[in-house]
Amino acid sequence: MTSPAPTLTLTAKVDREFAWYRGGSVRYIGIEIKASELPAGSEAPPVQPLNLAVVVDASGSMSGAPIAAAKAGVEQLAQRLAPDARLSLVSFDDEPTVHLSGLRLSEGVARIYSALARIRAGSSTDLGAGWLEGVRCAAEVMERGPGFRNRVVVLSDGHANRGITDPLALAHHAEQLRIRGISSSAIGIGDGYSPPQLEAIASSGGGRLHRADTPAEIVEVLLGELAESERTVAEDISLSIRAPRGASIELVSAFAAAEDHGATTVALGSLAAGSTALAILRVSLPAGDAGLESVFTIEGSWRRPGESNSRIALEPSSVTISLARGEANRAQPRDMAFSGEVAGAWQTAIVRQAVQLNREGQYRLAQSYIQGQLRHFSRYCEGLPEAARLVAELEMLHGSIAREWDERYRKEAELSSYKMSRRERDVRAAAPASWAEAMPPQKK
Amino acid sequence: MEDVSLSLDDLARQSGIGTRVIRDYIARGLLPGSQGRGRAAGYSSSHLERLLAIQALRARGRGLADIQQVLERASNDEIAELARGARAIGTDALRPSSALDYLDSMKSALPAPARSFAPAMAPPPPSPLKPMPLSTAEALANLAEHLRAIAGYQPRPRARSAEWVRVAVNQNLEIAARGPLDTPGRLALERVADAIRALTEPENEGKTGTA
Numbered sequence: 001m002t003s004p005a006p007t008l009t010l011t012a013k014v015d016r017e018f019a020w021y022r023g024g025s026v027r028y029i030g031i032e033i034k035a036s037e038l039p040a041g042s043e044a045p046p047v048q049p050l051n052l053a054v055v056v057d058a059s060g061s062m063s064g065a066p067i068a069a070a071k072a073g074v075e076q077l078a079q080r081l082a083p084d085a086r087l088s089l090v091s092f093d094d095e096p097t098v099h100l101s102g103l104r105l106s107e108g109v110a111r112i113y114s115a116l117a118r119i120r121a122g123s124s125t126d127l128g129a130g131w132l133e134g135v136r137c138a139a140e141v142m143e144r145g146p147g148f149r150n151r152v153v154v155l156s157d158g159h160a161n162r163g164i165t166d167p168l169a170l171a172h173h174a175e176q177l178r179i180r181g182i183s184s185s186a187i188g189i190g191d192g193y194s195p196p197q198l199e200a201i202a203s204s205g206g207g208r209l210h211r212a213d214t215p216a217e218i219v220e221v222l223l224g225e226l227a228e229s230e231r232t233v234a235e236d237i238s239l240s241i242r243a244p245r246g247a248s249i250e251l252v253s254a255f256a257a258a259e260d261h262g263a264t265t266v267a268l269g270s271l272a273a274g275s276t277a278l279a280i281l282r283v284s285l286p287a288g289d290a291g292l293e294s295v296f297t298i299e300g301s302w303r304r305p306g307e308s309n310s311r312i313a314l315e316p317s318s319v320t321i322s323l324a325r326g327e328a329n330r331a332q333p334r335d336m337a338f339s340g341e342v343a344g345a346w347q348t349a350i351v352r353q354a355v356q357l358n359r360e361g362q363y364r365l366a367q368s369y370i371q372g373q374l375r376h377f378s379r380y381c382e383g384l385p386e387a388a389r390l391v392a393e394l395e396m397l398h399g400s401i402a403r404e405w406d407e408r409y410r411k412e413a414e415l416s417s418y419k420m421s422r423r424e425r426d427v428r429a430a431a432p433a434s435w436a437e438a439m440p441p442q443k444k
Numbered sequence: 445m446e447d448v449s450l451s452l453d454d455l456a457r458q459s460g461i462g463t464r465v466i467r468d469y470i471a472r473g474l475l476p477g478s479q480g481r482g483r484a485a486g487y488s489s490s491h492l493e494r495l496l497a498i499q500a501l502r503a504r505g506r507g508l509a510d511i512q513q514v515l516e517r518a519s520n521d522e523i524a525e526l527a528r529g530a531r532a533i534g535t536d537a538l539r540p541s542s543a544l545d546y547l548d549s550m551k552s553a554l555p556a557p558a559r560s561f562a563p564a565m566a567p568p569p570p571s572p573l574k575p576m577p578l579s580t581a582e583a584l585a586n587l588a589e590h591l592r593a594i595a596g597y598q599p600r601p602r603a604r605s606a607e608w609v610r611v612a613v614n615q616n617l618e619i620a621a622r623g624p625l626d627t628p629g630r631l632a633l634e635r636v637a638d639a640i641r642a643l644t645e646p647e648n649e650g651k652t653g654t655a
C-alpha cells in the first residue's frame with residue numbers, strides 16, 4: 001500500500017498568556033511544524049528524480065587530502081544516485097569551472113569519474129561564483145522539465161575572498177533561489193571556512209549546514225546530505241508572523257528571518273516524515289489597558305519536493321497575550337514544557353554569539369555578554385526541570401570564553417548549537433552530542 | 445445556468461495554479477467545489493475568475509485567511525475586477541520568475557562586484573559630484589533633495605531579505621539603502637553621502653563612529 005501524501009500541521013504556543021499592563025514584558029512564542037508520519041507498513045510515496053549540483057572548492061588550500069576526499073565523496077555519491085537523477089559538477093578557485101552539467105546518471109558514471117579527474121586545486125576562493133554556477137547548472141535542468149528535486153551542495157574550506165563575500169548578499173540570493181525551487185546546502189571543511197558565509201547559503205537556501213574535519217568525514221557528510229535529502233517530504237517551509245501594533249518580535253532560533261511588508265518571515269528549511277521544526281520568537285509587549293489583547297497572527301506555506309511552482313498553505317493560527325495587572329500577571333500559570341524548549345533555544349543563541357565574540361578576539365566582551373545573559377536566563381530557568389544543567393553549562397562557558405579558543409572548538413560549538421536550535425541531526429558519527437561537549441578542555 | 449464545462453486541469457492551465465493547490469483552496473472554502481453530478485460535473489468561468497482573484501491577492505502578499513475575508517465581502521463585480529487585473533498582468537507574472545531568469549537578472553543588474561559588496565568601511569570613492577562649498581542652509585536643502593531622490597527611487601516593493609548597499613561617508617560613518625540598486629540608484633545614494641560630507645566636514649574629525 002502506498003502511503004498518502006504527507007501533510008504538515010502548524011501549532012502555536014506561548015510560555016505565559018499574560019503580560020504586565022505597564023509594559024516591558026517579554027514573552028516567548030513557539031511555532032511548531034510537524035510532518036505526518038508514514039503509516040506503518042506502507043510504502044513511501046514515489047520520489048521525484050534528484051537534480052543535484054555539487055560545487056567543490058578547488059582553491060589552493062584544498063590541495064592534497066581535502067580535494068581527494070571531496071572527489072571520493074562525489075564518486076560514492078554518484079554510485080548511490082538513481083538512474084533518472086541529474087548530476088552537475090562545478091569546481092571553483094578564482095573562477096568557476098563546469099565539469100558536468102545536468103548529466104543523466106543512466107548515461108553512465110564513467111563521465112563522472114573523468115570529470116572528477118580534471119579537478120585541480122588552484123588559487124583564491126570565489127565561493128559565490130562557484131555556488132551560483134552550480135545553481136545555473138541545476139536551473140538549466142529545471143528549464144527542460146518540471147518534477148525534479150533541485151539541490152545544490154557547496155563544499156568549501158575557506159573564506160570567499162573574491163566576488164560576493166558579504167553574507168547578507170549570499171543570504172539574499174540563496175533565499176531568492178530557494179523561492180524559485182532550488183535549495184542550497186553547504187559543507188565547511190576544516191577550520192578555515194567562514195561560518196557566516198556558509199550559514200547564509202544553507203540557512204537562507206533552505207538546505208543544511210555541515211562540517212567535516214577529516215577526509216573520511218567529507219565522504220560521510222556528502223552521503224549524509226544525500227540521505228537527508230532523500231528523506232525530505234516537505235521543503236521550503238516558510239512562516240509569516242504579524243505582530244500587533246507596539247509589539248516587537250525577535251527570532252531566537254537559528255533560522256533565517258526577514259521583514260516583509262510588516263510581517264516577520266522565517267525560513268524553516270525542509271522536514272522528513274514524522275519530524276518537527278520549532279521556531280521560537282521573543283516578543284516584547286507595550287503598555288496598555290489591563291485586558292487588552294495582543295494577537296500575533298501566523299501563516300505559513302511549504303512545497304512538496306519536485307513541485308517548485310506550487311505551494312501549499314498551512315492552516316493559519318494565532319497567539320493571544322493579554323495585558324494584566326501585577327497580581328494576575330504574577331500568579332499566571334506557565335507552560336513548563338515549552339519554557340524548557342525556550343531555555344534550550346536561548347542557551348544555543350547565547351553560545352553562538354559568545355563564540356563569535358571569541359573569534360573576534362573580544363574575550364572580555366564575550367565574558368561580560370554571557371554574564372549579562374545569565375542574569376536573565378537563570379531567572380527564566382527557575383523551576384524548570386533540566387534547566388539547572390543549562391545554567392551550569394553557561395557558567396562553564398563563562399569560565400572558559402575569556403581566553404582564545406582553537407578555531408576547531410569554535411566551529412564545533414557553533415555548528416552543534418546551530419543544529420540543536422534547528423532540531424537537525426548532525427550526520428557525522430563522531431559529532432559531539434552537544435555544544436558543551438565541543439568546548440575546549442577546561443584548564444586546571 | 446452557468447456553463448460548467450471546465451475540468452480541473454482546464455482550471456489549472458488557464459489560471460497557472462497547480463491542481464493540488466486548487467484542491468487545497470476548495471478544501472479551505474476559498475473556492476467552491478465542482479458543480480453538477482457525475483460526468484457532467486465541472487467548473488465554470490466564475491471558478492476561474494475567483495482563482496485569478498486569489499492569485500492577484502496573493503501576488504500582493506496577502507495571506508489565505510486574509511484573502512478568504514476579502515472574497516467573502518467582495519461583490520461579483522469586485523472579484524471580476526481582481527481577475528481582470530490578474531489577466532492583464534498575465535499569470536506568469538504573478539509567479540516569481542524562474543531561477544534561470546533570476547540568475548540572468550543578477551548578471552545585468554550587478555554593478556562592478558567590488559562596489560556592490562564592498563566591505564562596510566571602504567574609503568569613499570572620488571566623486572565627480574563633490575559640491576562646491578555651500579552654506580549650511582544650502583547644504584541641508586541639497587541633502588533633502590537627494591534623500592527624497594533615494595527614498596522615492598525604488599519602484600519595486602521592498603526586498604524580502606536584508607541586502608543593503610552601503611556607501612562610506614567617512615571612516616566613522618556610512619549610509620545604507622535596501623538593495624539591490626542599479627546604477628541610477630547607487631548614484632543617488634552617493635549624492636546623499638556627498639551632501640552629508642558637505643554638511644559635516646571638517647567638524648566630523650575626532651568624533652567616534654557608530655560601530
